[in-house]
Each structure stands twice: as structure tokens, then as C-alpha cells.
Amino acid sequence: MRTAQVWHENWINKDNFSRALPPATNFPARLSRGSRRKTPDGRSPGSTNQPGHLMARASAYKGDLVNHATSVPTSARILGIGGALPERIVDNHYFEKIVDTSDEWIRERSGIIERRFAAEGQLNSDLSADAGRKALADAGLQPEDIDLIILATCTPDRPIPSCAVVVQDKLGAKNAAAFDLNAACSGFIYGMITATAMIRSMQAKYILLIGTELLTRVTDMTDRATCVLFGDGSGAVVLGPSYDSRGILGHYMGADGSLRDLITIPCGGTELPPTPERLAEHLHYVHMRGNETYKHAVTRLADSCVRALAAANLHSDDIDLVIPHQANTRILQSVAKRLGISYDEKFFINLPHIGNTSAASIPIAINEARETKRLLPGMTMLLVAFGGGLTFGGAVVRY
Numbered sequence: 434m435r436t437a438q439v440w441h442e443n444w445i446n447k448d449n450f451s452r453a454l455p456p457a458t459n460f461p462a463r464l465s466r467g468s469r470r471k472t473p474d475g476r477s478p479g480s481t482n483q484p485g486h487l488m489a490r491a492s493a494y495k496g497d498l499v500n501h502a503t504s505v506p507t508s509a510r511i512l513g514i515g516g517a518l519p520e521r522i523v524d525n526h527y528f529e530k531i532v533d534t535s536d537e538w539i540r541e542r543s544g545i546i547e548r549r550f551a552a553e554g555q556l557n558s559d560l561s562a563d564a565g566r567k568a569l570a571d572a573g574l575q576p577e578d579i580d581l582i583i584l585a586t587c588t589p590d591r592p593i594p595s596c597a598v599v600v601q602d603k604l605g606a607k608n609a610a611a612f613d614l615n616a617a618c619s620g621f622i623y624g625m626i627t628a629t630a631m632i633r634s635m636q637a638k639y640i641l642l643i644g645t646e647l648l649t650r651v652t653d654m655t656d657r658a659t660c661v662l663f664g665d666g667s668g669a670v671v672l673g674p675s676y677d678s679r680g681i682l683g684h685y686m687g688a689d690g691s692l693r694d695l696i697t698i699p700c701g702g703t704e705l706p707p708t709p710e711r712l713a714e715h716l717h718y719v720h721m722r723g724n725e726t727y728k729h730a731v732t733r734l735a736d737s738c739v740r741a742l743a744a745a746n747l748h749s750d751d752i753d754l755v756i757p758h759q760a761n762t763r764i765l766q767s768v769a770k771r772l773g774i775s776y777d778e779k780f781f782i783n784l785p786h787i788g789n790t791s792a793a794s795i796p797i798a799i800n801e802a803r804e805t806k807r808l809l810p811g812m813t814m815l816l817v818a819f820g821g822g823l824t825f826g827g828a829v830v831r832y
């Protein structure tokens with residue numbers, strides 16, 4: 434424990450990050466140690482485990498609230514995983530025909546070899562519902578069991594309504610509340626932290642968290658700096674209460690809005706509503722200052738890893754698998770080096786055949802890691818992301 438703390442502090446000091454480390458939020462360890470003072474009726478002081486709260490949350494927990502003192506979850510854990518990718522595979526040679534680029538440049542500079550493009554008429558909500566259905570089946574749950582759908586995306590079907598409500602309808606998850614969460618590429622991490630808070634406070638029992646994007650619909654296919662990078666897809670997890678050592682053990686999330694122009698779609702919101710002139714200037718597509726973004730990505734990804742590890746009271750040696758947002762293999766190699774974690778042995782990389790799918794990249798990778806048996810029950814994962822906003826964050830998760 435001490436070694437881990439020293440390592441975290443040294444790391445932060447070395448890189449001169451001004452913000453202090455977060456207090457350790459090792460939920461399972463803290464609660465399972467039994468060191469916290471209990472009230473005479475068995476409740477933890479300051480917890481939300483009050484009769485009034487329980488009444489308000491009764492619908493989520495249905496008839497389960499028999500023993501209030503022991504039913505407070507220590508964390509949220511992954512109960513089911515699913516993924517959905519469009520069928521069409523587009524390799525780098527496709528772009529050689531439409532912009533001034535080459536397969537070699539794309540491979541060398543980004544690590545990408547191919548990506549998926551959604552079919553015409555295929556919607557974000559279609560892919561999301563597909564991934565969600567698979568995650569539910571994997572968890573052994575019915576759509577009606579879900580209390581909340583959090584859909585992390587920056588490419589919803591429409592600005593209004595949320596894409597999450599469309600997915601709720603497509604799944605028949607009639608008991609679920611639903612909302613979209615836009616934190617760009619960090620959306621899945623932000624969603625996981627939000628879902629964990631909801632589950633720990635017993636506001637919800639089962640949450641379907643989907644990371645999903647149709648980036649090719651907002652990509653300028655005449656801009657070689659961006660069109661070669663992005664792909665489409667969805668990944669989903671069902672999260673539910675944990676009462677043992679599995680679950681989200683520690684996390685960190687942050688943002689730096691002063692750098693919002695590094696990755697942006699300038700037009701289409703209320704700042705610059707679409708006009709024929711703006712559309713002609715391609716302002717409704719993703720604009721990215723790749724090189725500047727790159728520099729921030731390495732620092733913020735590494736920093737988020739350390740902060741999430743610190744929150745979980747774990748050392749990088751305790752991590753079995755790192756599943757990062759898949760943006761660029763060179764970025765991820767630099768992050769691995771900074772952290773002293775073996776890139777070849779511990780980083781799960783599917784960027785070469787998936788491309789950058791923003792909020793979908795981590796859950797797609799989790800699904801693939803599980804399918805290929807790189808992720809096994811009991812393993813401790815470090816999830817980390819960085820993206821438009823800027824936003825960044827990490828989570829340590831025992832599967």
C-alpha cells in the first residue's frame with residue numbers, strides 16, 4: 434500500500450501537476466474492512482442508507498431490501514458485455530483514392546489499418562440497441578430489469594430527443610430512465626463513474642451503459658488529417674451492484690475546457706446554426722488540431738492512469754490489462770513507457786482494425802478482450818480515455 438502511494442506521489446510531483454491527488458476512494462476495501470463506525474441500527478453514518486431514501490429507491494430494488502444494513506453495494510460491477518460493429522470494412526487504400534494519403538502514412542502515424550463504416554440508413558441507435566441487447570443477454574437480464582440507460586456519444590441520431598430514449602424504445606426497456614452523455618472520447622469512462630455513483634447510492638440497480646458513435650457521418654471525407662482516423666461502432670456493459678471485491682475500485686475524471694477548440698464540430702449547435710455557407714465550409718464536420726492534441730493526449734492519459742490507480746490504492750504492477758481509448762498507437766506506446774507498464778503484454782490494442790471510435794472504443798475493446806480471452810474473470814483492468822473537451826479520465830475495474 435505504502436509503495437503504491439509513494440509511486441503515485443512521485444509520479445505526480447515529477448510531472449508538476451498542480452492539482453493534488455484525490456483522496457483514496459477504494460470503496461470495497463474501505464467498506465469491507467468493517468472499520469467504519471456504525472449507528473445502532475447497523476447503518477454507516479453519513480451514508481444514504483436511510484429509510485426515506487430507501488422508499489424513494491424502492492422501485493429500483495423492488496423486493497430486495499430485506500437487510501438494509503448489508504444491501505448497500507460496495508461498488509458497481511460489470512455483469513454483462515456486448516458489442517456491435519457495422520459489417521462494412523474500409524481499409525486504408527480506400528482513402529488513397531479520395532485524398533492525398535497513403536496506406537504507409539496512416540499505418541505509421543496512427544497505427545490504423547482498417548475501420549468500420551455504418552451502412553446507409555443504419556443509425557447510431559440501431560448499433561447501440563444491438564450492443565445493448567447482447568450485454569443484457571450476457572448479464573442474464575431482461576430489458577425491463579434496467580433502471581437507467583446511459584448512452585455515451587457525441588454522434589446521436591438527432592440533437593433532440595436523446596439517442597438514449599430511442600435505444601430505450603428499441604430495447605423495450607420500459608422501466609428505464611435514459612439520457613445521453615457527451616464527453617467525446619472519454620464518454621464511456623464518465624458514464625461508468627456516473628453509473629457507479631447511481632448504483633452505490635441505490636438510485637438504480639441495473640444500468641445499461643453504452644459507448645457508441647457514428648463518426649463517419651460527421652467526418653469530412655475531403656480532409657485527410659481526420660477522415661483516415663475515425664470509424665463506427667458500439668459497445669455496452671450492464672452494471673449492477675457489487676458486494677465483493679469485483680467492480681470499479683477507483684476512478685478519476687477531469688476536463689480542460691480552455692482547449693475546447695482542439696477537437697470540435699463548430700457548426701450545428703446553437704452557437705453556429707447550420708446555414709448553406711457554413712455547410713459549404715464543412716463546419717458541420719469534426720475539426721481536429723492533431724499534433725497539439727497528441728501532446729496533451731500523452732500527458733493526460735498517463736496522469737489519469739496514475740490518479741485512478743491512486744484512488745484504488747493500487748500500483749501499476751497490480752493491473753492485468755490496460756484498455757485505453759484507441760486513438761493512436763504511438764500515443765499509447767508513450768503512455769505505457771511513462772507508466773512503466775509493458776505495452777506488448779498489458780495494453781489491449783484493437784485500433785488497427787477498428788480505428789478511432791471515440792466513446793465506443795473502450796467498450797468495443799472490452800468486448801473483444803473478453804471474446805479473445807485476454808480479459809478473464811477476476812482480472813483487474815485499467816480503463817483510460819482522453820478526448821474532445823478536453824476531457825479525460827480513468828477507472829480501475831475488477832471484472
Ligand SMILES: CC(C)(COP(=O)(O)OP(=O)(O)OC[C@H]1O[C@@H](n2cnc3c(N)ncnc32)[C@H](O)[C@@H]1OP(=O)(O)O)[C@@H](O)C(=O)NCCC(=O)NCCS
Pocket residue numbers: 533534535538539542543618657658659661696722723724725726727730760761764789791819820821
Ligand atoms: C492525427 C495524427 C495521426 C497526425 O499525425 P502527426 O504525426 O501529428 O501529423 P501532423 O498533424 O503533424 O502532420 C504532419 C504532416 O502530415 C500531413 N498529413 C496529415 N494527414 C495526412 C494523411 N492522412 N496522409 C498524409 N499526410 C498527412 C500534414 O498535412 C502534415 O504535412 P506538412 O508537414 O506538410 O504540413 C496525430 O496527430 C494524432 O493521432 N493526434 C491525436 C489524435 C487524438 O488523440 N485525438 C483525441 C482523441 S479523438
